[in-house]
Amino acid sequence: MLRDITLGQYFPGNSPVHRIDAMVKIILAVLYMTVIFIAKSFLAYGLVAAFTFFVIFLSTVPIRFVLRGLKPLLIFIVFTAVLNLFMTGGTVIWQWGFLRLTREGIIYASLMILRVVFLIMSTSLLTYTTSPIALTDGIERLLTPLGKIGFPTHELAMMMSIALRFIPTLLEETDKIMKAQMARGADFKTGSLIKRAKALIPLLVPLFISAFRRADELAVAMECRCYRGGKNRTRLHESKVGRIDFIALGILIVFSALVILSNKSG
Amino acid sequence: MIKTENLSFKYNNEQESLVLEDINLTIEKGEFVAIIGHNGSGKSTLVKHFNAILLPEGGTVYVKGIDTRDESRLYDIRQAVGMVFQNPDNQLVATIVEDDVAFAPENLGVAPSEIRKRVDRSLETVGMSEYTHHAPHLLSGGQKQRVAIAGILAMKPDCIVLDEPTAMLDPIGRREVIQTLLKLNSEEGITIVLVTHNMDEAVSAERVVVLSEGGVEMDGKPREIFCQVERLKALGLAVPQITELMYELSREGINVPCDILTVDEAYNALSQIENYNKGLKRS
Ligand SMILES: Nc1ncnc2c1ncn2[C@@H]1O[C@H](COP(=O)(O)OP(=O)(O)OP(=O)(O)O)[C@@H](O)[C@H]1O
Numbered sequence: 001m002l003r004d005i006t007l008g009q010y011f012p013g014n015s016p017v018h019r020i021d022a023m024v025k026i027i028l029a030v031l032y033m034t035v036i037f038i039a040k041s042f043l044a045y046g047l048v049a050a051f052t053f054f055v056i057f058l059s060t061v062p063i064r065f066v067l068r069g070l071k072p073l074l075i076f077i078v079f080t081a082v083l084n085l086f087m088t089g090g091t092v093i094w095q096w097g098f099l100r101l102t103r104e105g106i107i108y109a110s111l112m113i114l115r116v117v118f119l120i121m122s123t124s125l126l127t128y129t130t131s132p133i134a135l136t137d138g139i140e141r142l143l144t145p146l147g148k149i150g151f152p153t154h155e156l157a158m159m160m161s162i163a164l165r166f167i168p169t170l171l172e173e174t175d176k177i178m179k180a181q182m183a184r185g186a187d188f189k190t191g192s193l194i195k196r197a198k199a200l201i202p203l204l205v206p207l208f209i210s211a212f213r214r215a216d217e218l219a220v221a222m223e224c225r226c227y228r229g230g231k232n233r234t235r236l237h238e239s240k241v242g243r244i245d246f247i248a249l250g251i252l253i254v255f256s257a258l259v260i261l262s263n264k265s266g
Numbered sequence: 267m268i269k270t271e272n273l274s275f276k277y278n279n280e281q282e283s284l285v286l287e288d289i290n291l292t293i294e295k296g297e298f299v300a301i302i303g304h305n306g307s308g309k310s311t312l313v314k315h316f317n318a319i320l321l322p323e324g325g326t327v328y329v330k331g332i333d334t335r336d337e338s339r340l341y342d343i344r345q346a347v348g349m350v351f352q353n354p355d356n357q358l359v360a361t362i363v364e365d366d367v368a369f370a371p372e373n374l375g376v377a378p379s380e381i382r383k384r385v386d387r388s389l390e391t392v393g394m395s396e397y398t399h400h401a402p403h404l405l406s407g408g409q410k411q412r413v414a415i416a417g418i419l420a421m422k423p424d425c426i427v428l429d430e431p432t433a434m435l436d437p438i439g440r441r442e443v444i445q446t447l448l449k450l451n452s453e454e455g456i457t458i459v460l461v462t463h464n465m466d467e468a469v470s471a472e473r474v475v476v477l478s479e480g481g482v483e484m485d486g487k488p489r490e491i492f493c494q495v496e497r498l499k500a501l502g503l504a505v506p507q508i509t510e511l512m513y514e515l516s517r518e519g520i521n522v523p524c525d526i527l528t529v530d531e532a533y534n535a536l537s538q539i540e541n542y543n544k545g546l547k548r549s
């Protein structure tokens with residue numbers, strides 16, 4: 001059951017979107033999300049939609065993969081949309097008891113849905129087209145200025161990539177321990193909240209013990225492979241900002257300008 | 267390649283007896299040495315001295331003539347003697363096979379184009395080329411362990427030490443790993459030190475070192491070692507299954523040689539006896 005959680009949902013490929021440098025891609029994603037927040041008219045969202053689908057098409061990631069990212073948040077989206085729909089004041093077009101539908105409410109709610117949907121789609125596109133290693137590497141490089149004032153950027157990136165590496169292993173282990181405890185009559189699913197919380201103790205204790213042992217062994221194995229921090233370290237995948245990154249940035253800047261213009265017209 | 271002189275060690279001062287006591291061992295370049303011994307005999311402790319993960323309490327360990335206490339040469343030692351452990355899950359650091367294999371050369375500051383070459387070559391040597399872009403947690407145990415070996419190979423070591431690398435694997439995984447080691451030893455001339463509980467694996471080595479209570483108890487060719495079935499049993503060790511069978515047969519009065527390590531040898535020895543018996547009946 002725990003295995004259903006997909007993490008590090010990288011979709012390997014060699015598309016132009018994949019080839020954009022990870023650090024640049026993070027910046028672009030943040031920029032794009034800002035644009036989505038700025039967009040206020042339906043015309044602007046039309047542009048955002050067209051652009052998003054264009055990038056998905058370029059990336060060769062199957063569209064159903066990108067849409068799948070929306071599923072876990074569906075309830076959240078619907079809930080906030082309904083709230084917005086009925087709670088916004090303005091010209092009333094329909095009323096039933098205390099429920100009141102306003103023109104502004106409808107517009108506001110639909111823009112809200114569009115906004116959340118495109119935000120999620122653009123972040124999942126980032127993780128689909130960037131390997132976790134490249135992603136942590138990108139974050140490390142983004143933080144380099146902080147490194148100058150003593151912030152442990154390399155260590156942070158290393159911790160993140162190791163965490164990513166061990167999540168599936170630890171999930172598998174949790175699953176195993178749960179089954180072992182269930183075979184001995186443990187019950188994780190029924191009873192009061194306190195009872196269920198208590199049932200977790202025999203799960204968490206062995207899990208923690210094993211995680212510490214793993215960490216210990218991993219540290220020795222890393223030492224054996226000459227690990228000594230970020231100093232003088234080279235990378236297999238050299239990351240350089242190149243032509244494609246500037247092109248992508250240029251396109252996004254032009255697009256942002258278009259969205260800002262279309263806000264006014266809408 | 268590796269030399270220990272009067273090596274003694276204990277983990278902390280509360281331990282009343284030494285974990286390793288006065289070990290003198292020389293491992294030559296290109297050798298394939300198996301280290302056996304019962305649980306707690308000090309095998310893991312000993313091999314951790316071979317690449318300066320542990321430093322001797324008394325005595326000295328030399329790797330390629332470098333004293334392992336020499337901190338300025340630490341990474342020369344670690345690069346020369348690579349180490350593979352029992353649990354493959356706890357030694358892979360990256361989420362993609364090629365990134366994991368690249369980890370050691372990255373740490374050593376090797377140029378990216380050279381890392382690329384080393385990664386491809388190492389994966390090819392262990393027969394894992396087609397998994398270059400896979401996630402390690404989806405591989406089988408034997409495959410993971412071969413990726414771990416490739417990760418060490420990418421350092422271009424002179425020697426690889428493996429501490430029970432097959433203990434968590436199924437028979438197929440075991441065979442994959444042992445075949446890989448034999449190939450590395452014979453084709454690349456890499457010195458192999460294999461710690462194992464599996465006597466059938468120890469037979470594939472050219473030399474077997476038996477540890478007991480922190481000291482070297484026996485040291486010699488597998489044939490010489492496994493011939494001494496009673497002595498091994500007294501040390502709490504098993505012998506290869508086929509040797510055990512031959513030992514039992516000779517106790518029953520059947521005249522078979524004791525230094526038999528493989529099924530083929532056993533077959534030859536037994537058919538010789540049969541021919542001899544037939545000869546007796548005819549005359
Ligand atoms: N980190 C440690 N701290 C204290 N004592 C230890 C430590 N590791 C091992 N020992 C002790 O040192 C002795 C030798 O242990 P070692 O792990 O070297 O044995 P081993 O031959 O590898 O055994 P096994 O076959 O179980 O792997 C044991 O008595 C053990 O209890």
Ligand SMILES: [Mg+2]
Nearest residue numbers: 309310311429
């Ligand atoms: Mg051990």
